Amino acid sequence: MPNLGGFFDAPQKRKQLEQFEEQIAQPGFWDDSESAQKVVQQRSRIEKALERQKAFETGVSDAEVLFEFAESDAASATELEDLIAKLDGEVAAAEIESLLSGETDANNAICSLQAGAGGTDAQDFAQMLLRMYLRWAERKGFKAEILDEQAGSEAGIKSATFRIEGDYAYGLLAAEAGVHRLVRISPFNSGGSRETSFASMFVSPEIDENIEVNIEDKDLRVDTYRSTGAGGQHVNTTDSAVRITHLPTGIVVTCQNQRSQIQNRAVAMQVLRSKLYELELEKRREGAAELEAGKMDISFGSQIRNYVLHPYRLVKDTRTKHETADVDSVLDGEIDDFIQEVLLYKKGTAVK
Numbered sequence: 519m520p521n522l523g524g525f526f527d528a529p530q531k532r533k534q535l536e537q538f539e540e541q542i543a544q545p546g547f548w549d550d551s552e553s554a555q556k557v558v559q560q561r562s563r564i565e566k567a568l569e570r571q572k573a574f575e576t577g578v579s580d581a582e583v584l585f586e587f588a589e590s591d592a593a594s595a596t597e598l599e600d601l602i603a604k605l606d607g608e609v610a611a612a613e614i615e616s617l618l619s620g621e622t623d624a625n626n627a628i629c630s631l632q633a634g635a636g637g638t639d640a641q642d643f644a645q646m647l648l649r650m651y652l653r654w655a656e657r658k659g660f661k662a663e664i665l666d667e668q669a670g671s672e673a674g675i676k677s678a679t680f681r682i683e684g685d686y687a688y689g690l691l692a693a694e695a696g697v698h699r700l701v702r703i704s705p706f707n708s709g710g711s712r713e714t715s716f717a718s719m720f721v722s723p724e725i726d727e728n729i730e731v732n733i734e735d736k737d738l739r740v741d742t743y744r745s746t747g748a749g750g751q752h753v754n755t756t757d758s759a760v761r762i763t764h765l766p767t768g769i770v771v772t773c774q775n776q777r778s779q780i781q782n783r784a785v786a787m788q789v790l791r792s793k794l795y796e797l798e799l800e801k802r803r804e805g806a807a808e809l810e811a812g813k814m815d816i817s818f819g820s821q822i823r824n825y826v827l828h829p830y831r832l833v834k835d836t837r838t839k840h841e842t843a844d845v846d847s848v849l850d851g852e853i854d855d856f857i858q859e860v861l862l863y864k865k866g867t868a869v870k
């Protein structure tokens with residue numbers, strides 16, 4: 519019986535599941551609730567993978583039966599086509615998962631969007647990207663939470679920080695990190711001229727307390743201010759929003775969407791820890807000098823993907839050359855093909 523395209527090692531998964539079951543059965547397992555929860559989540563991911571493998575094998579068996587009737591029965595032929603399309607999608611999903619073997623690939627993701635060059639158009643584009651990623655998360659069955667959002671001066675957003683919770687959220691969204699470029703007829707220009715605007719996406723893994731990130735109080739500047747977004751009775755009435763600046767790196771994080779200053783500070787510190795951890799990972803991968811050299815402005819020449827709405831319609835990734843003319847679907851969150859191509863590209867680059 520074929521498995522998921524050769525990307526799924528069921529015996530190994532069953533062995534890992536047995537190891538987790540033995541670990542959970544140990545006395546005192548729940549004494550450290552955070553560590554225990556992490557093990558339970560890992561077990562859950564393996565259980566889902568095994569269930570997916572079993573469902574795939576059942577689907578293959580059903581396809582073999584339908585194939586025998588498809589030649590003489592139109593209904594069976596249609597059902598077979600639908601089933602093959604479904605199985606093909608499952609193989610693609612398994613292939614993507616096989617590419618996510620990094621230490622934090624399975625973690626939740628902390629994402630930051632920022633408008634770049636292009637004025638109001640760039641701020642509107644940043645909001646378009648925010649909606650794209652939230653729709654993507656919804657399609658994946660992931661949970662999304664906006665932690666901070668700074669409105670644009672006329673339209674859109676200047677920046678936004680959001681959290682995506684789901685299996686392999688970070689590993690998937692890391693492929694989206696970089697500068698995005700939009701070309702269109704500006705809705706904010708009375709002359710109807712074509713405008714180019716930019717926005718950047720930064721992604722870091724949400725890390726648990728077991729991963730040590732050294733943050734000293736003397737390295738932090740903490741500012742509080744009045745929240746500006748819509749919300750409950752405390753929003754706009756108290757200085758509950760929090761901005762934390764990490765002085766050695768210049769990293770700034772803000773949070774204003776929680777109910778209290780204490781909650782906003784806790785979330786902001788969580789985001790800061792994740793960003794500092796991601797920065798350290800980058801230094802390990804590329805070296806500090808290469809990391810500094812690789813920093814680029816949020817402007818022309820540094821983009822990872824182009825979204826063209828005029829004079830033609832096309833979305834094209836500059837790294838993989840993958841493209842599609844269905845711009846509306848992409849902006850509605852259908853970006854899995856782009857993510858898969860980037861993961862395959864990175865794997866091929868690593869092998870070379």
